[in-house]
Amino acid sequence: VCFIPGGLDCSISFVSHVLGKVCVHGRQKEILGVLVPRLMDLTKSDCIWQRICWRLVECVPDRWMEAVVLGFVQRTPGADVLSRLLGNLVVKNKKAQFVVTQKLLLLQYCHTTAVLQNLLGYLALDGLRPSLGSLIQVLQELLETWGSSSAVKHSPPEQQQYISKAILICLSHLKEPEIESCRQELLTSMMEGVKCHLDSSLPQIRRLGMIVAESISSKINTDGPVLKFQYEEDDETRELKSLLVQTPPFCVVPSLPDDDRNEKADAALPLVLESNKKSHTAAPVTPVEESDAELDSDDDLIPYDMSEDKELKTKAPVYIRDCIEVLTGSEDMEKWEATVKALESLVRKNPAATREVSVELAKILLHLEEKTCIEGFVELRQRAQVAVLTTDPIPVAKYLTSQFYSLNYSLRQRMDILDVLVLAARELSYPKSQGKTKHSGAQNPCIQLLPGSDSSKDWRTIVDERIKSKTRRFATGSSQGELTSSPNEFSFVAGHFFFPLIQHFDSSSSVGWCEYQGIYFLYRNSVLQAVTAMGKALLEFVWALRFHTDSYVRQGLLSCISSLLLSVPAQHLLEDMTEELLETQSWLGDVVEKDPDGDCRRLALQNLLLMENLKKKLEPVPS
């Protein structure tokens, strides 16, 4: 209902029709040029005229609505004015809604930035009215289009730029609570979208993607780390970034002729950019009073803000020996922290230097307590320990295994030692592609179940010699020169890991079960090279423990046997370990019958079957 003095209501729809027809025929400029300023004046303070205006536009028939709405959006100098003129049009009129939220944004891209500003500003203000939260919806749709990979690939760069601009303007209008509500969706869309953009081969598209992603990220992560890309700044990027900041509405002088009006709307934006740019490139040339009495030319130079200029954080030492110093003596907590964090990579990068001080480092790391609260301290320490161990396995393994059984170590430390040994074993079993000088051709990571022909023999001879010597002390270094190409570094040092642990195993101690676990894992790794001496030692070990009270231990032992049976070639088993095998076999039989634990019985049965299979394999095939 609208009542106007003079009873003009029925003629409003007539006017709408006329307006619509004229606009559709391309005469937007002329008619709206006259109409819009008049309406703006009239609607400024007069509610009645506002309602008339709204009615005017609402009554425009659907088929002409687009032209009229577009004309309005283009002619009005600001979003607030547009809002005054159009009112709730978007809510009330479906066609208008379509035009405003879909067509102008997603299907057309020829409009200027000013038009976008108007449009989106209008939608933002629209949110003040009880309506559909249309700005958020619009943003989501824009993001969908922006993020769709086919759109990125197939739509012209101008359209993509247009959509990017629209997104940035939307972002600038969004307030904190609104962002809060859709933060997750924004993040997801941004991640997908930025990926499509970065995949593009056009640098402009990539840059657009980067800028939009940065803007979104800065809006949703106001207090956390923000996404930052590197790209060249130029006019385009500055213009885009300036869209993120909303400038206050321009005040319009009604008496300006309408041609200027349009230009002003367009020109206002570049002016804003100009001033932004200017403030970047030069210091203002305003004179500033100095506290000094004399005025000299230095005063013309206005300093910039230098509050960010602080001392650099202390860096981690670059040399291994420095690390040792810091870790043992330093009171400087920052440096200590930095050292702990950097140690692993330093050790790996400087193997020669590490080898000189390996045992010392291992000692320090073993006793390293957490002095400050670093995230992941335990992991950092462990990784450093593994790095030291893999860099210089023999002496460090010797040290660690000897420490393992000595007094005064907590359970945690012993577990640490085991973990470190296991991890290092695993690492050594899979040689990295940068081969060490000793192992030329040691390129392929190998999980060989059959030994390399000469290498294992070499290894065997050496280990056999050692066993014969019965001292079970392994000289460092002497063996390494003789062993040439071996696919598995760990095979060299496995003995150093393995035998000392077995030798000193004390089944009655409270850490028994975890010790054996470590041994088990070590064995699993080392068996890959089918070291028969180790096999023998393992069987003896198993024999010693076979009556252990803990069923878990027994299960573990049985699994050890299975891995042994599976990986050691049958000939070696039957030739070298016959005695032990027979003993084991009889024990297995016992277990199958009498062991209270079901799993143990099952495993024992499996082992027996494996043994049978092996025997059968070796029997001569009947011809």
Place this chain on the structure above:
Amino acid sequence: MALPPPDPQFVLRGTGAAVHTLHFSCAGQEPDVPILFSGSENGFVHVWNLQTHRVDAALDGHGRKSVYCVQTMGGKDRLLSQGRDQRICMWDLAEGRTSVTDSVFTENVGFCRCSLLKVAQGRWLMAMAAKATDEVQVLELPSKTSVCTLKPEVGAKLGMPMCLKLWQLSCGSQPLLLAGYEDGSVVLWNLSTGNALSQLVCHQEPVMSLDFDSEKAKGISGSSEKVLSIWSLNEQQNLQVYKTHKLVNAGISDITIRPDKKILATAGWDHRIRIFGWKKLKPLAVLDYHTATVHCVSFSDHKNPSERLLAAGSKDHRISVWSIYTQT
């Protein structure tokens, strides 16, 4: 409320290695393009076109050994480059050529950048670190004849020369040399007599870089410590400390005073470029862009003051170019 420091106007990428030295050549007339020369650790001298921001040419003349000094000899067509292959090469770059016309074998394995001074039309003096550790040799170019060899007196223990600056008060007057040494001293040498006129201990650590304003007879030097030292030359040709300035972080790789003597820039080991007013060493700006040590800074020689630029080369392989304080 002070403005935040500006961002670089643009950044040149593509050297592929740490940038050790920069030199502008922008004083030419149209249609000459403004050029920036850069020397990198991979042995290349890149010729950057400052309009397209792309490399026009890459000069490979030092056997892939690091180039740590580039200078022009009267225009962008003649370039001088110094590398760790113990050579100083002179290039002819006119009309698109990229050839080495001559070279000097310095027999010096240090890092001391040579210094050039034009003394007459077509005649240059070049000071460079010589074969013996603490000596500086001055050659005349292009003839490559030795003008003098500057030896510190026995027992002076100055160490290696670290940085050199040849200057003369006005065209035609006696050329002098300022040399900063490993022990932290700056020495003023008389080239005609080969004697040291004055020696001043400016730093506790080696002098990494120095620059001198001959009009004001004032110079500045930076070192690996946290102090900038400003010294002056009085009428008796004696060096005196004028003042010192404490920095936030230690280590300066390069110092350069802008040709108009209004501001100076320092390249820091803390990745930052600092701008100071030259008159009173008033700190003006801290430009924090690079992610590794900044090795060199250089001001351009644009005729039009508003076009002047500052370039900084860093270990992070990038050259940042800034437009700062161009209005004064």
